[in-house]
Amino acid sequence: MTKTFTYDDVVRYLYAETTENENELIVEALALDDDLMNFYLDSLEIKSQMNKIVRVPSDNTIAGILSYSQQFSTEMPALSY
Numbered sequence: 001m002t003k004t005f006t007y008d009d010v011v012r013y014l015y016a017e018t019t020e021n022e023n024e025l026i027v028e029a030l031a032l033d034d035d036l037m038n039f040y041l042d043s044l045e046i047k048s049q050m051n052k053i054v055r056v057p058s059d060n061t062i063a064g065i066l067s068y069s070q071q072f073s074t075e076m077p078a079l080s081y
Contacts, residue, residue: 005029010040014047 012018013026030037
């Protein structure tokens with residue numbers, strides 16, 4: 001019986017969340033299914049672009065966090081039971 005792979009399976013493969021056996025079957029499915037291969041290539045490009053995103057908090061946000069953290073004494077325990 002031939003296993004049909006979904007886009008979810010391809011995403012799992014892309015993020016190395018599949019077993020070695022699944023990897024072999026998915027690679028074979030990618031070679032045989034143009035739509036699945038196009039989805040894989042598009043997803044690979046999107047993943048690459050997402051890895052380049054750098055988020056930097058604004059100065060206002062950093063100041064707010066620092067201001068909040070200064071409310072607490074270093075001698076006071078962080079958690080009290």
